[in-house]
Amino acid sequence: MLKKTQVPAVIPLKDFLKYANLFYLSIGMLAYDNDGIEKWKQRLLNYNFIFQMVNLNAVLISELIYVFLAITSGTNFLEATMNLSFIGFVLVGDLKIWHIWRKREKITRVVTQLEQLHPHSLEHQKFYAVDESLRGYRRVSIFYFGMHLMLIWTYNLYWAIYYVVCDFWLGVRHFERMLPYYCWVPWDWSTNFSYYLMYVSQNIAGQACLSGQLAADMLMCAVVVLLVMHFTCLARRIEQQVAGVESMKSDMVFLQTAIAYHQRILQLCLDMNDIFGVSLLCNFVSSSFIICFVGFQMTIGGEIDSLVMLMLFLFCAMVQVFMIASYAQRLLDSSEDIGLAVYNHDWSMADLRYRKMLILIVKRAQLPSRLKATTFLSVSLVTVTDLLQLSYKFFALLRTMYVK
Numbered sequence: 001m002l003k004k005t006q007v008p009a010v011i012p013l014k015d016f017l018k019y020a021n022l023f024y025l026s027i028g029m030l031a032y033d034n035d036g037i038e039k040w041k042q043r044l045l046n047y048n049f050i051f052q053m054v055n056l057n058a059v060l061i062s063e064l065i066y067v068f069l070a071i072t073s074g075t076n077f078l079e080a081t082m083n084l085s086f087i088g089f090v091l092v093g094d095l096k097i098w099h100i101w102r103k104r105e106k107i108t109r110v111v112t113q114l115e116q117l118h119p120h121s122l123e124h125q126k127f128y129a130v131d132e133s134l135r136g137y138r139r140v141s142i143f144y145f146g147m148h149l150m151l152i153w154t155y156n157l158y159w160a161i162y163y164v165v166c167d168f169w170l171g172v173r174h175f176e177r178m179l180p181y182y183c184w185v186p187w188d189w190s191t192n193f194s195y196y197l198m199y200v201s202q203n204i205a206g207q208a209c210l211s212g213q214l215a216a217d218m219l220m221c222a223v224v225v226l227l228v229m230h231f232t233c234l235a236r237r238i239e240q241q242v243a244g245v246e247s248m249k250s251d252m253v254f255l256q257t258a259i260a261y262h263q264r265i266l267q268l269c270l271d272m273n274d275i276f277g278v279s280l281l282c283n284f285v286s287s288s289f290i291i292c293f294v295g296f297q298m299t300i301g302g303e304i305d306s307l308v309m310l311m312l313f314l315f316c317a318m319v320q321v322f323m324i325a326s327y328a329q330r331l332l333d334s335s336e337d338i339g340l341a342v343y344n345h346d347w348s349m350a351d352l353r354y355r356k357m358l359i360l361i362v363k364r365a366q367l368p369s370r371l372k373a374t375t376f377l378s379v380s381l382v383t384v385t386d387l388l389q390l391s392y393k394f395f396a397l398l399r400t401m402y403v404k
Contacts, residue, residue: 010121010122010125013115013118015134016137016225016226017111017219019145019214019218019222020214020215020216020218020219021215023211023212023214023215023218024212024215025045026207026208026211027048027049027052027097027208027212028044028045028046028048028049028051028052029045029049029097029100029101029212030045031100031104031215031219032104032107032111033104033105033108052208053097053208055201055205055208056093056094056208056209058201059090059202060087060090060205062184062185063086063181063182064087065183066079066080066182066183067084067087070083080182082182083181083182085290085294085313086181088289089209089286090205090209091286092213092283092286093208093209093210093212093213094209095278095279095282096212096213096282097212097216099216099278099279100212100215100219100275100279103274106271106275107275110223110271110275113268113271114268117264127233128229128233129232129233133226133229137221137222140221141218141221144214144217144218144323145218148213148214148316150312151312151316152206152210154312155180155181155206156180156202156206156207158180159178159180160199177189177190177195179195179198179202180199180202180203181202181206183198183202185198216279217320217323217324220272220275220276220279220280220324221323221324221327223272223276224328224330224331224371225327227269227331227334227369228327228334230261230265231331231334231335231337231369232334232337234258234261234262234265234338234341235334235338236341238258238338238341238342239341239344240345241345242345243345243346243347243350243351243354244346244347244348244349244351245349248351248353248354251351252353252354252357255354258361259357259360259361262338262361262364266335266364266369269335269369272371273370273372276371277372277373278374280372280373280374280377280379281373281374283321283324283373284373284377284379284387287317287320287321287387288387288391288394289391289394290313290314291314291317291318291388291391291395292391292392292394294310294313294314294317295314295391296395321383321384324371324379325379325381325384327371328370328379328380328381328383329380329381331369331370332369332371332380333368335365335369336365336366337365338361338364338365339362339366340365342358342361342362342365
């Protein structure tokens, strides 16, 4: 019998946003309006979101108090510096969740615009190379959130697994109760049932913070992938155009359509920077401090299990920076390619008015679209070098303070 060949299906826009939506749903949040959701589900999500945010910020406050007491008393300096890395991670997650929630209406408009531009037939999707864009984005996303999930649950479950293996299974020594993250509360949690509640609370808070961070990063990268796809498609269309063969009216209609398409993509880039600018700035500032403090912890030594977890934490911070910078570089390059495509297409036989209008597209393409961390920073691969230099300066300062 002959095997039935599988007919390729049309890829909807929501497939690009799937991973971001899943992580937002895990904390009871919708990044943009969804008219299809039922009211009782919306209420359930709202209750979950309130619980997650209250718990996350309660854990954050207890960690801040611990660091403040450690610094003022001059004790537990190493634990305080380790906690600063976690605090920076939580603050960034908090800010990302709040900022995306505040920009929800604009995100809804951007998603609606992308839905209108998205190709809805197999023939168009093949020309846009939608399948290739989605497969590349999925590979990066799975590696990205899989690595971070492994990191957070290595921290969260370390002491629980340590107890099971060393005390319960091997009987090596008496188990000393420890929490995943250093914190301060006005009671002795190590001698009563509140230890288990605090352990679960910190685990839930860690996952909520991670979900907020991952969702914002993957939503932004998904939008960048879609914009790069549209820039590339526009450049391909322009390069394939042969002007002067058909009527002047036909050439002008093509050019006007291309200019209008180009303007819509450029406006979406501006909206994207308005939505994700604060999140990007938080990413790069926090990554700088995380690299600094984790590097400091690793240089002063410690137990092998702690060093392994710190190395994993450092690796995740570096991967986040490189992933965002690489996507930003792709956006920069693809937007610049529009001007090159205009020059390369066959325009020599076109009408004079057509050739004059080409100058407008080339001139606009010379100001490429960039991923911006507000007005302070334009993101590209060069940004990674600047970040590492800044991290090293903080690291050297911290080492000097510790030696003294």
